[in-house]
Amino acid sequence: MSGISIGVLAVQGDVAENIMATKMALEELGLEGIVSEVKTPEQISDIDGLIIPGGESTVIGTLSMVNGSLKKIKEKIASGMPVFGICAGMIMLSKKAKDRVLGEMDQPLLDFLDVKIERNAFGRQKDSFESVISIDKIGISKFPGVFIRAPSILETGKDVEILSKFNEKIIAVKQGNVLGTSFHPELTGDLSLHKYFVNLIKAKH
Numbered sequence: 572m573s574g575i576s577i578g579v580l581a582v583q584g585d586v587a588e589n590i591m592a593t594k595m596a597l598e599e600l601g602l603e604g605i606v607s608e609v610k611t612p613e614q615i616s617d618i619d620g621l622i623i624p625g626g627e628s629t630v631i632g633t634l635s636m637v638n639g640s641l642k643k644i645k646e647k648i649a650s651g652m653p654v655f656g657i658c659a660g661m662i663m664l665s666k667k668a669k670d671r672v673l674g675e676m677d678q679p680l681l682d683f684l685d686v687k688i689e690r691n692a693f694g695r696q697k698d699s700f701e702s703v704i705s706i707d708k709i710g711i712s713k714f715p716g717v718f719i720r721a722p723s724i725l726e727t728g729k730d731v732e733i734l735s736k737f738n739e740k741i742i743a744v745k746q747g748n749v750l751g752t753s754f755h756p757e758l759t760g761d762l763s764l765h766k767y768f769v770n771l772i773k774a775k776h
């Protein structure tokens with residue numbers, strides 16, 4: 572089997588940190604593969620798995636729509652490619668998002684993850700925090716959750732599996748090949764979620 576190719580959407584946000592964490596995850600799992608920045612529809616069509624990093628979902632969405640990569644990502648999701656959306660990335664994957672203060676905004680979304688999201692659900696930048704969370708459903712009993720202007724999930728459709736909650740708020744979900752977290756695993760030294768995602772890609776490869 573040839574190595575797997577994992578892309579990190581390089582529009583805005585935590586790109587370098589995700590590339591590093593994914594490379595380390597591959598190495599720890601003893602798997603062959605490459606991890607690269609992807610920006611264009613052509614680059615996206617060549618990968619086996621994609622991470623959409625945290626950042627600002629309105630910016631990531633608008634820029635990805637303009638260059639055609641949003642459409643390509645949609646096609647790839649529909650064809651079964653695993654995608655991991657982190658914070659703004661999870662917002663991007665959702666069908667519906669509204670801001671806690673500003674309400675609904677006309678922002679481009681991938682319209683796949685059957686959830687209703689509240690952006691900035693825990694407050695703004697100054698309310699960012701860290702807390703130990705558990706993602707028992709996928710065998711991760713303790714994980715350092717880093718929440719930065721984090722969203723929460725208000726409602727889930729029937730195909731969505733809730734993986735974790737914090738203070739009654741849903742903070743991690745999975746729907747088939749799509750994984751989403753409100754928090755930022757790439758900013759911790761803990762590779763368990765990146766390893767879990769790499770294994771999802773490997774299983775499809």
Ligand code: GLN
Binds near residue numbers: 624626657659660722
């Ligand atoms: N609040 C940001 C948004 O709504 C997400 C923050 C993040 O990705 N850390 O897009």
